[in-house]
Amino acid sequence: MTRSPDVPPVAVEDLADAVRLLRERGLRLSTARRLVLETLLAADGPLSAEQVASDLRLDLTSVYRNLETLEQCGLVRHVHLGHGPGLYTLVGRGEHEYLVCDSCGAVRVLAPGELDAVREGVRRQFGYEVRFGHFPMVGKCPDCSDRAR
Amino acid sequence: MTRSPDVPPVAVEDLADAVRLLRERGLRLSTARRLVLETLLAADGPLSAEQVASDLRLDLTSVYRNLETLEQCGLVRHVHLGHGPGLYTLVGRGEHEYLVCDSCGAVRVLAPGELDAVREGVRRQFGYEVRFGHFPMVGKCPDCSDRAR
DNA sequence: GTACATGCAAACGTTTTGCAGCGAA
DNA sequence: TTCGCTGCAAAACGTTTGCATGTAC
Numbered sequence: 001m002t003r004s005p006d007v008p009p010v011a012v013e014d015l016a017d018a019v020r021l022l023r024e025r026g027l028r029l030s031t032a033r034r035l036v037l038e039t040l041l042a043a044d045g046p047l048s049a050e051q052v053a054s055d056l057r058l059d060l061t062s063v064y065r066n067l068e069t070l071e072q073c074g075l076v077r078h079v080h081l082g083h084g085p086g087l088y089t090l091v092g093r094g095e096h097e098y099l100v101c102d103s104c105g106a107v108r109v110l111a112p113g114e115l116d117a118v119r120e121g122v123r124r125q126f127g128y129e130v131r132f133g134h135f136p137m138v139g140k141c142p143d144c145s146d147r148a149r
Numbered sequence: 150m151t152r153s154p155d156v157p158p159v160a161v162e163d164l165a166d167a168v169r170l171l172r173e174r175g176l177r178l179s180t181a182r183r184l185v186l187e188t189l190l191a192a193d194g195p196l197s198a199e200q201v202a203s204d205l206r207l208d209l210t211s212v213y214r215n216l217e218t219l220e221q222c223g224l225v226r227h228v229h230l231g232h233g234p235g236l237y238t239l240v241g242r243g244e245h246e247y248l249v250c251d252s253c254g255a256v257r258v259l260a261p262g263e264l265d266a267v268r269e270g271v272r273r274q275f276g277y278e279v280r281f282g283h284f285p286m287v288g289k290c291p292d293c294s295d296r297a298r
Numbered sequence: 299g300t301a302c303a304t305g306c307a308a309a310c311g312t313t314t315t316g317c318a319g320c321g322a323a
Numbered sequence: 324t325t326c327g328c329t330g331c332a333a334a335a336c337g338t339t340t341g342c343a344t345g346t347a348c
Contacts, residue, residue: 003231004251008297028322030328049313059330064313066328080229080284082152083338085312099277102153108275118270122286125266126257128248130288135229137271139279148157177347179303198338208305213338215303232313234337303346310339320329 004134007074011092015041021073032058036066037090045094046079046087079133081107098136103144107136153283156223160241164190170222181207185215186239194243195228195236228282230256247285252293256285 012018018037019029035056039047053063067088070076077095078086082105089095097115099108115132122130140148161167167186168178184205188196202212216237219225226244227235231254238244246264248257264281271279289297 127291128288129294130286134287135284137279138283139277142276145278
């Protein structure tokens with residue numbers, strides 16, 4: 001889904017932070033869940049469920065269920081950079097917005113705030129508060145735009 | 150894929166237009182292909198391959214292959230409005246840009262040119278020529294933004 | 299007659315569901 | 324001692340591929 005969970009996003013600093021949040025919802029810290037959280041905390045970019053599972057030798061199903069649970073808690077988000085698997089990050093940790101070129105496939109990772117002017121424009125014009133962290137902006141990069149002429 | 154075909158998009162007015170284009174590439178107008186084209190010409194919004202196939206009682210595979218071929222020719226595009234199947238339209242016919250709310254799921258269909266200011270902003274800042282017809286802009290609609298306060 | 303296109307079957311990659319048993323609280 | 328969580332198996336979903344047959348040109 002494009003649908004985000006009905007809870008506000010929460011940026012978590014460390015495992016203890018995350019555990020607190022889980023506890024508030026009556027959720028446990030199983031070994032698998034701890035490992036998934038540690039992996040996401042250590043990651044410097046978004047990871048697929050498959051990557052997480054095989055790194056940790058965990059069952060893929062279990063990883064998907066944990067990512068889903070964490071996403072439901074507002075701790076995790078996923079992005080679709082193309083037609084491959086969804087890529088997961090902790091909120092505020094390796095989470096980015098993206099600009100991808102549909103000609104050459106180049107992915108430009110944007111710095112936090114780099115899209116604020118765009119976001120503000122959209123907000124003024126449409127009232128929507130947009131984010132390009134679930135679906136990237138898609139277009140032609142400068143090189144490919146030139147090449148098209 | 151996020152990848153678009155290596156040909157410029159072509160807006161087609163009627164079946165004859167489309168056939169001309171196909172001919173130029175040595176492609177044929179089979180019964181199935183004609184039906185797919187007619188369906189897209191008659192549609193007022195984007196359609197999934199499944200919808201096209203079951204409306205026409207055509208094999209799903211064949212519909213996918215035709216949509217792919219037509220997309221390769223620059224006649225067709227598809228959009229991903231969420232996690233469901235891709236939705237296909239003729240270029241310039243039911244093709245739009247989209248703004249979707251990730252809280253309530255509302256899809257706002259944008260008029261042609263409505264995003265030109267945003268597009269221009271992105272072009273100036275990043276040099277990218279963006280389009281929100283493959284992936285929509287995702288965010289919170291005014292109502293859901295308010296509710297979050 | 300020559301390909302291109304078709305239908306059917308089977309596979310694909312990603313994600314979800316069902317279920318019996320394990321283990322965190 | 325609960326009941327949330329696990330692994331495994333199987334299915335669901337959208338999409339693609341292989342192949343023998345059919346058909347537009």
